[in-house]
Amino acid sequence: MNVKEIIEFIAALLMLIGAIMAMISAIGIIRFPDVYTRSHAGTKSSTLAVLLTLTGAFLHFAVEQGFYSVRLLLGIVFVFLTAPVAGHLITRAAYSAGVKMADSTVEDELKDVFENREEDKGK
Amino acid sequence: MAFQIVINLIIAVMWMFLSESYTVPSLITGFLFGVLLLLLLRRFLPGGFYLTRVFKAIKLILIFFKEMVMSNIDMIKYIYSPRPIREPGIFEYPLELKTNWEITLLTSLISLTPGTLSIAISNDKTKLYIHAMNIESVDEEIKSIKETFEKGIMEVTR
Numbered sequence: 001m002n003v004k005e006i007i008e009f010i011a012a013l014l015m016l017i018g019a020i021m022a023m024i025s026a027i028g029i030i031r032f033p034d035v036y037t038r039s040h041a042g043t044k045s046s047t048l049a050v051l052l053t054l055t056g057a058f059l060h061f062a063v064e065q066g067f068y069s070v071r072l073l074l075g076i077v078f079v080f081l082t083a084p085v086a087g088h089l090i091t092r093a094a095y096s097a098g099v100k101m102a103d104s105t106v107e108d109e110l111k112d113v114f115e116n117r118e119e120d121k122g123k
Numbered sequence: 124m125a126f127q128i129v130i131n132l133i134i135a136v137m138w139m140f141l142s143e144s145y146t147v148p149s150l151i152t153g154f155l156f157g158v159l160l161l162l163l164l165r166r167f168l169p170g171g172f173y174l175t176r177v178f179k180a181i182k183l184i185l186i187f188f189k190e191m192v193m194s195n196i197d198m199i200k201y202i203y204s205p206r207p208i209r210e211p212g213i214f215e216y217p218l219e220l221k222t223n224w225e226i227t228l229l230t231s232l233i234s235l236t237p238g239t240l241s242i243a244i245s246n247d248k249t250k251l252y253i254h255a256m257n258i259e260s261v262d263e264e265i266k267s268i269k270e271t272f273e274k275g276i277m278e279v280t281r
Contacts, residue, residue: 036254044234045195
């Protein structure tokens, strides 16, 4: 077993783990009770899934064809930059629109702040 | 920091002109000599030697990747545990960072680390509101993790 085969095996493994992470993320989106916990699953797991899959594809093409695709690396960087911001914006918009949190929610320190903000706008 | 990098590049180009070989290896040699010169002259430059900051930034990135993997392992535990009820909640986090891009970096890091998701920033940029998966047990632990992140960002930027 030479180095090339080992790297190909690692690439295949990375892609497999990435696919499994994407599936776990999808199950999480179905199972969790409210928007906020769902976007936990949507932000973290799917980011890592995309990262692992693209890294696997990069390794595969680098070893198999000697082609170093910088576009894949840039894709990883852009996903890392945009995914947390998208999660932040979606949860923030949901909170502003008054989406209810799950019944098991313990603490909500943002509530007073938002109510005060509404009052300020009223004045 | 950017000023020191520019000086280092100028020294590298000067080295290329002095040795009259316009190749990448001579550029790298000149760059290494520039690092040596800046190390000697670090007392006269504002803000300290810049490579220490570069190393701190690399360390922050490594910590971040570790936290990323840990958060996904946590996620798997949450998703596959038979008990559906955790104790989610929103808590308030006092910010010490000042500039906008530092705060943006911190919110992104928080969103991708275990059990936390940043929701909103207060209007005066002193408080961050974070949604946590399990607010009872993790609150103190999360605080310590974020202290490491916030400290790391401060070491890089200041």
